[in-house]
Amino acid sequence: MKKSNYIYIYPNDFTSLITLLGELAKSKILPLNIQDKNYIPGLFDKVIELDLSPLNTPAIISHIDKNILNTLFYLYLSNHEYKELIMYYFFLYSLKFKDKVFFHRDINIVDKALKIVKYVQNENHKLKGFTRFKELKRHILYAEITCENNIIFLLSNHFKKRLKNEFWIIKDVKRNILSIYDKKDFYLVDANNCNLKEIILSEEEQEIEDLWKSFYKTIGIKERQNDRCRLNFMPKKYWKYILEVSDEI
Amino acid sequence: MNLQEKLIILADSAKYDASCSSSGSTRNIKSKGLGNTFFSGICHSFAADGRCISLLKILMTNCCIFDCKYCLNRRSNNIKRAIFTPEEICQITINFYRRNYIEGLFLSSGIVQNPDYTMNLLIETISLLRNKYHFNGYIHAKAIPGASLYLVKKLGYLVDRMSANIELPTDKGLKLLAPNKDSKKVTNIMHYVKENRSAKFVSSGQSTQMIIGASQESDYDIMSKSSNLYQNYKLKRVFYSAYIPVNHDKNLPLIKTPPLVRENRLYQADWLLRYYHFKVEDILSSDNPNFNLLIDPKADWALRHLDEFPKDINHCSYEELLKVPGIGLKGAKRIISSRQYFTVTFKDLQKMGIVLKRAKYFITCNGQYLMTKDLWNADFITKNLVLEEQKHTTDTKKEQLALFL
Numbered sequence: 001m002k003k004s005n006y007i008y009i010y011p012n013d014f015t016s017l018i019t020l021l022g023e024l025a026k027s028k029i030l031p032l033n034i035q036d037k038n039y040i041p042g043l044f045d046k047v048i049e050l051d052l053s054p055l056n057t058p059a060i061i062s063h064i065d066k067n068i069l070n071t072l073f074y075l076y077l078s079n080h081e082y083k084e085l086i087m088y089y090f091f092l093y094s095l096k097f098k099d100k101v102f103f104h105r106d107i108n109i110v111d112k113a114l115k116i117v118k119y120v121q122n123e124n125h126k127l128k129g130f131t132r133f134k135e136l137k138r139h140i141l142y143a144e145i146t147c148e149n150n151i152i153f154l155l156s157n158h159f160k161k162r163l164k165n166e167f168w169i170i171k172d173v174k175r176n177i178l179s180i181y182d183k184k185d186f187y188l189v190d191a192n193n194c195n196l197k198e199i200i201l202s203e204e205e206q207e208i209e210d211l212w213k214s215f216y217k218t219i220g221i222k223e224r225q226n227d228r229c230r231l232n233f234m235p236k237k238y239w240k241y242i243l244e245v246s247d248e249i
Numbered sequence: 250m251n252l253q254e255k256l257i258i259l260a261d262s263a264k265y266d267a268s269c270s271s272s273g274s275t276r277n278i279k280s281k282g283l284g285n286t287f288f289s290g291i292c293h294s295f296a297a298d299g300r301c302i303s304l305l306k307i308l309m310t311n312c313c314i315f316d317c318k319y320c321l322n323r324r325s326n327n328i329k330r331a332i333f334t335p336e337e338i339c340q341i342t343i344n345f346y347r348r349n350y351i352e353g354l355f356l357s358s359g360i361v362q363n364p365d366y367t368m369n370l371l372i373e374t375i376s377l378l379r380n381k382y383h384f385n386g387y388i389h390a391k392a393i394p395g396a397s398l399y400l401v402k403k404l405g406y407l408v409d410r411m412s413a414n415i416e417l418p419t420d421k422g423l424k425l426l427a428p429n430k431d432s433k434k435v436t437n438i439m440h441y442v443k444e445n446r447s448a449k450f451v452s453s454g455q456s457t458q459m460i461i462g463a464s465q466e467s468d469y470d471i472m473s474k475s476s477n478l479y480q481n482y483k484l485k486r487v488f489y490s491a492y493i494p495v496n497h498d499k500n501l502p503l504i505k506t507p508p509l510v511r512e513n514r515l516y517q518a519d520w521l522l523r524y525y526h527f528k529v530e531d532i533l534s535s536d537n538p539n540f541n542l543l544i545d546p547k548a549d550w551a552l553r554h555l556d557e558f559p560k561d562i563n564h565c566s567y568e569e570l571l572k573v574p575g576i577g578l579k580g581a582k583r584i585i586s587s588r589q590y591f592t593v594t595f596k597d598l599q600k601m602g603i604v605l606k607r608a609k610y611f612i613t614c615n616g617q618y619l620m621t622k623d624l625w626n627a628d629f630i631t632k633n634l635v636l637e638e639q640k641h642t643t644d645t646k647k648e649q650l651a652l653f654l
């Protein structure tokens with residue numbers, strides 16, 4: 001392996017990144033960093049973007065074990081500053097240890113990678129519960145979420161099954177991405193390209209929300225009040241979009 | 250009375266039931282209809298008491314012909330009564346589910362007229378929800394003890410989980426506090442459900458609940474009952490609900506706060522029974538019938554068996570690992586699988602999520618012990634473990650513990 005002083009740049013999508021990782025591994029390069037196209041190089045940074053087009057992406061991907069590819073994908077969705085580099089090292093270790101890599105907690109970077117994956121999965125799982133839809137005119141369901149990791153794709157997969165026969169839209173407020181579901185499939189789009197200014201609630205929305213808030217207040221047993229426990233399970237950072245607690249902030 | 254008032258009354262009367270989980274069911278998506286279930290369960294919110302909210306937990310009605318002493322809804326209490334129509338319950342469930350407030354419905358009821366009549370109300374409501382509204386999410390229903398078995402059968406095909414509450418661990422306690430109840434009627438239902446369980450019938454299994462601290466029974470009585478229920482009826486869960494004083498009665502204990510620490514110990518011991526290869530007799534006995542409130546049952550057991558420790562992480566068996574305080578199921582599995590590829594060190598243990606603060610007293614890594622050998626005595630370890638646990642308990646629990654210090 002040879003160390004490189006270059007920062008490698010990739011087009012902003014998962015498959016290109018995997019292709020790049022495969023290529024770097026083949027040429028035995030340990031890059032200084034790997035960044036997506038939005039990266040703004042510093043004064044002394046040396047950046048390089050490989051031409052990946054002649055490479056056979058499907059072939060590279062089909063060579064990767066499913067569990068390892070999944071792990072790489074979860075890492076890709078994480079908000080970690082050096083996720084690409086962590087992906088690369090995890091990928092290198094997976095070439096060495098194959099599927100046994102998952103047991104190698106003794107290797108720091110493997111341990112780190114698996115912890116990040118867990119963090120992404122946990123957040124996705126939390127949001128499966130914490131997402132709150134509002135009903136708009138014409139029965140469209142609309143939810144705004146906030147999340148540390150880029151989980152809207154995972155979350156949409158969940159609601160695609162659960163709310164199969166509904167029209168719904170989920171908005172990741174921080175990243176400004178919309179997921180739009182049309183009863184067949186969902187599409188991720190840049191919210192700037194969408195005119196969603198006219199959010200008009202359905203007539204019964206207020207009534208249902210009030211019912212839910214009364215239920216929420218009632219169901220807690222006051223002799224057992226335990227704020228610490230509640231905060232532990234439902235951290236404040238999600239409260240803004242959780243209807244029943246949003247006015248407690 | 251408007252819908253909101255009804256909902257408040259009927260959620261308020263349902264809130265004391267501890268079961269909330271929505272796990273264990275795999276309802277596939279249907280082309281028509283709304284919803285699915287998620288095998289490991291999903292919590293949608295957490296109430297001010299820190300408990301998970303995953304189901305719309307309500308009673309059909311809080312009217313009741315029975316007079317159980319510990320229950321808010323008992324006949325002799327002068328409280329506001331309400332009854333939902335099946336249509337109302339469906340409307341609320343569907344509207345909440347579409348907005349992702351809930352994972353499904355948990356429907357229970359006070360007993361009106363007679364058990365069969367009440368059971369029919371539940372069945373009517375849930376079939377409406379399943380067949381007219383095509384609701385395909387999670388449903389947990391209470392079976393009404395004393396109802397005919399053909400009704401239990403009907404209900405079983407509609408729900409994911411069914412439960413009948415044992416309430417108190419002994420017949421003596423039941424006679425004193427719930428004179429209209431008969432434990433035989435509860436176990437009849439459990440037996441029927443066990444015999445008929447399938448992917449279509451109560452697919453995620455049955456559970457039950459016991460009230461803790463309303464009667465005189467010891468923890469040993471309670472755990473023996475649980476173990477017996479797990480064995481005889483293949484229950485998925487026994488829930489423990491710390492008694493909350495809602496009524497005054499000469500047969501009820503005079504307490505102000507619910508016995509939460511005790512409840513917690515019971516849950517811990519319950520886990521030991523179900524997943525950690527412990528038997529009731531390992532942790533409690535007629536000479537030692539109640540849990541040590543200061544220390545969790547597993548650590549308590551380990552301290553009474555210090556001669557079996559320390560265990561060497563790289564050599565002991567999976568079962569032995571499970572008995573080490575601070576090592577959970579996942580941790581034990583991780584250690585076993587990692588051991589095949591490298592020698593596990595203390596540092597690795599930390600990475601694997603093992604609570605070294607607790608485990609360090611009971612283990613060695615390749616012969617190395619983290620403490621000095623002269624500190625190897627039960628007194629010293631107990632003090633430290635108690636301190637450690639205190640850091641993690643809430644103030645109300647601390648008050649309760651203080652009573653025993």
Ligand code: SF4
Nearest residue numbers: 313315317320323359
């Ligand atoms: S049967 Fe007993 S516990 Fe159940 S609602 Fe009636 S009074 Fe309460």
